[in-house]
Amino acid sequence: MTARQQAARHRRRRLGLVVGAPLALIAAGVLAYGTEFGPFGEGSRSQADAAPAVSDDAMTAVAAMQPGWNLGNSLDAGTDETSWGQPRTTKAMLDKLRSQGFRSIRIPVTWSDHQQSAPGYAIDKAYLSRVKQVVDWALDDGLYVMLNIHHDSWQWAGKMPTDHDAVLARYEATWTQIAGTFRNEPGRLTFESINEPTFDGSDNSLKAKLLNELNTSFHDVVRKSGGNNAKRLLVLPTMVDTPDQALMDNLATTIKSLHDPRLVASVHYYGYWPFSTNLAGSTRFDAAAQSDMAKVFKRAHDTFVAKGVPVVIGEYGVLGYDFGPDGVERGEMLKYFEAFGNAARTNGVTDLLWDNGAFFDRSKLRWKDAGLFRQMRSSWTTRSGTASSDLVFVPRSGHIPDRTLTLNPNRTTFKGLKAGSVTLAKGRDYTLSGNRLTLKAATLTRLAGDRAYGVRATLQAEFSKGVPWQIKVISNSTPVLSNATGTTGSVRIPTQFRGDLLATMESKYAEGGNAGPLDWTPYQQFTKAFSPGYTGNGITLTRDFLDSLRDGARVNLTFHFWSGAKVTYYVTKSGGTVVGSTS
Structure with a gap:
C-alpha cells in the first residue's frame, strides 16, 4: 500500500466509514461561468440566456469550472444528508458559495x-428528487456541477472481483437511472463515473482491468441515454483517484480507447502524507512536501493536459485539518494552499476543495477561517509571499534577542512590514539581508508589552502582490506538565502551555524501540495519538495510542x-490503568 493509498483509507475512516486552462484563458474571460451546451443541445435552465455556452472544446469547458468546491458529508452521508453533522443543503448555501467566486x-x-x-x-424516487433539487439549485446559480456515485x-x-456480474449489473442500473433523470439538464452538469474506486483482494493488473x-x-x-448526455463531459478516475504514474497511464489508455473528446481525467490530492496528517515528525511544508506536490502536478500535466485531455x-485539502485547526500548523497550511493554487494554475488543472464542514460553516454561511480562505482565493489568480x-x-x-525569519517571495517583491496600521521602519525596527528578515530586539520588546502569555502582536509582511504574510509575536515560557492517572480509554495530562503551541510527540520504550500505533517512526500522528487542549489546559493521549502500548513497559514521551x-x-x-509522570 502506497502512502497515498494509506491516506485515502485514512480519509475514508474519518468520514465515519472505517482542468484548468492557461492563465491566458482566465484573462480572456473564459473562466466566467457558462451554461448550456450551445450548438449541440440546449437545456431548460433559466440561466441559459445569461451566461456563455459550454465550449465544445473540453479543455476550455473544464477551465471554466475553476475553482470548485465539494458538498462533502451531505448527500454522500448515507441514510440522511444530516447524519454526518452537516445541515440540510439549502439554495442560500449554494448562492453564498457562488458569490465567493466558485465556478x-x-x-x-x-x-x-x-x-x-x-x-x-x-x-428511491424521493431521494432522486432531492438530489435533483440540489443539482438544479446549483445550475440555476450558474455553477458547473459534478455528480457521481460516491461511497458505493x-x-x-469493491466486491466486483468476487461478484462480478452482480456488481456490474447494479452499476449499470444505477447509472441508467441517473442518466435518465438528468438527460436534459444543461451542459454545465458533468457526470463522474465513481469515487476513489477500489477492488477487494485484487492485484494491480486485475484492478486496472x-x-x-x-x-x-x-x-x-x-x-x-440520449438528450444532452450525448456530449456531456464525463469524468473518469484513476484507481482510488491516486495520482501515481502507473495508474494515470492506465486511465490514459482507457480514455484513448474510447475515442471521445469530451472525457476528463480525475485524481485526488491531499498532500505529502506525513505532512498532511502531521506524523513522522513532518510538521512543516518542507522540501519533501513541496517536491511531492510538484511531481503530482507534473505527472497530471504531462500525462493528460499536454495531450489535450x-x-x-x-478533491484536495489537508487530511489533518479534518480533525481540527491544530492538526497542521496554520502557517504551514497557508503555504500549502498558496503553493497548491499556483501549481494548479500553471499546470492547467481544475481543482475542487474537499469540504466536510471543516472550511465553510454551512449553518452560518461563512468561512470558519476567513484568512485561510483569503489565501486560497488569492492563489486562484496570483502568488503570495510567505516566510519560514x-x-x-x-x-x-x-532579555529578548533579535529574531530572524527567511522570506519566501514566490516571485513577488517584499514591500514592507506593518504592525496594525503602523508601518515599521527598515533599519530601525527590522533589517533585510537578501531574504533574511530580522526583527530587532527593541522592536520585539516594545511589541511584547507586559509579555503576558500568548499573542502580543501580529505583524504583516507585505509583498508586491497577493495576501500579506502574518507573523504572530508570542510571549512564552517552557510548558509545564503534571502527573496524571487514567484508563486506556484516554489520559489527560494537565499542561500549563504558557503561551506555547504543541508541534508533535515523540514516543519510545525505555528499553528501546518506537512506542505507539506507528511503530516505524517514533513521531506519532497528531490528533490520532495525542491532542492538545489549550482552553482545557491539557494534552490527551488517545485510546488508539494507549491500546498500542505494551503492558508494563515504561514509555518515554x-x-x-x-x-x-x-x-x-x-x-x-498496567492492565486498564495508565499512569503518567514527570520523572
Missing part, C-alpha cells in the same frame, strides 16, 4: 441506502513545541 461544485452522492435490491436496483465504491462496487470495465460501461450507458483534482514561519516567540521574562522547547514525560500502562 463549480462537486456533489458526492452515495446511493446504497436509497436503492432496492436486484434485479432493478431502483433508486467500497460499499458494493476492472476499473477499465467500469469506466467503459459508464461511458456506454451515459452516451446511449483535461484534468480535475476532484508565522510564529515568533519571545521569552516571558529576561518527548513533546516538541513550536518555540523549540522539548518536555519529557513518562507513561506506563
